C-alpha cells in the first residue's frame with residue numbers, strides 16, 4: 548500500500564516529460580517527411596540533462612541529438628538516467644544507424660516510450676532489443692497524443708499514401724464563393740493566418756484548374772517553409788500568367804493528362820514549373836505520385852468537385868472547415884463538397900473526434916472522416 552504515491556508520482560513525471568518530448572517533436576512540423584516527428588528528453592536526478600528532436604530525414608534521430616546534448620560533466624549521470632521518447636527507438640539501419648545501440652552504449656537503464664513505431668522495420672523490435680539488453684522499458688505514456696502528433700506518418704506507413712487534409716472556408720449558408728464565383732474573402736484575417744501556418748506544416752497543397760482560373764491563388768505559407776504547390780489539370784486550359792507560375796518563393800508542380808505537346812508546357816517549364824503527365828488523372832494517382840516523392844501530409848484546398856472526388860477515393864482523412872458568420876445566398880453559389888452520390892441523410896459521412904474553436908470572427912471545425920483508409924490503388 549505504501550508504494551502507491553511513488554507509482555503515482557512516477558506516472559505524473561513520465562507524463563510531464565513525455566509532454567516535453569511532444570513539444571520538442573512538434574518544432575519540426577512540416578520538415579521531417581517521410582520521417583516522423585520525434586522528441587527526446589534525458590532525465591537524471593530530477594533534472595533534464597539532455598534533449599533533442601529529429602529535424603529532417605537524413606539527419607540523426609531525436610535520441611542521438613539528445614544523447615549528444617548531454618554535457619561532459621553530466622555524462623556519469625547517464626548510468627542512472629531515464630530516456631523519454633514519443634516514438635519507439637529504431638532498431639534498423641535506415642539513412643542513420645539504430646538508436647537502440649546508441650542508447651545501450653550510453654548505459655541508460657530506463658526508457659519510456661510514447662508509442663510503438665508502425666514502420667514494419669521497427670514495429671516492437673526496438674523495445675525488444677532494449678529489453679534484451681537489460682533496459683527497463685515502459686510503453687504507452689500519453690499514447691493518444693503521440694499517435695495524434697504522428698497521424699500522418701502512421702497513415703503513410705500503413706496505407707502507402709500521404710495523409711490528406713481537406714480545408715475550406717464557407718459562409719453560414721454553406722457557400723465557398725458567391726454565385727458569380729467571388730470568394731475573397733470568406734473567412735477573416737485570423738483564419739487566413741491559421742491556414743498559412745497549416746500550409747507551412749504540410750508537404751504539398753493541391754488545387755484544381757478551376758481554382759487557378761477563378762481565384763489565382765498564391766498558396767504560400769508566408770512563412771519560411773512553403774509546401775509544394777500542386778495543380779491538377781486534365782486539359783491544361785490554364786492562364787499563362789497565374790501567380791502559381793512564379794516559382795522563386797515556392798515550387799509548383801502541374802500534373803496533367805494533356806498531351807506532352809501542349810503549348811503551355813514549355814512556357815511553364817521556362818518559369819521553373821515542373822510538369823508531369825499522368826494518363827489517368829485522379830486524386831488517387833496524384834497522391835500515389837506524391838507518396839513516391841516522400842510526402843506525408845497533403846492539403847486539399849480545391850473546389851467542391853475535386854474535393855468530392857478526393858473524399859470518394861479515400862484521399863481525405865481529416866477536415867478543417869472554417870465557418871464564417873455571414874450569408875451570401877445564391878442557388879448556384881458553390882458548396883465545399885459537390886456530389887458524393889449520397890441521397891439519404893442517414894448516408895452522410897459523420898466526422899469523428901470532432902473539435903471546434905473560434906478563430907477571430909470565424910469558427911473552425913476539425914474532424915476525421917469515418918473511414919481513414921484510402922480505396923485500394925489501381926494496379
Ligand SMILES: Nc1nc(O)c(N)c(N[C@@H]2O[C@H](COP(=O)(O)O)[C@@H](O)[C@H]2O)n1
Pocket residue numbers: 581582583585600601604605606607608609610632634635636637640641642643644646664666669
Ligand atoms: N524513434 C525514432 N526517432 C526518430 O528521431 C526517428 N526519425 C525515427 N524514425 C524511424 O526510423 C525510420 C527512418 O530511419 P532513417 O532516418 O532513414 O534512418 C522512420 O521510418 C521511423 O521508423 N524513430
Ligand SMILES: [Zn+2]
Pocket residue numbers: 608610636637638644645646647
Ligand atoms: Zn532511430
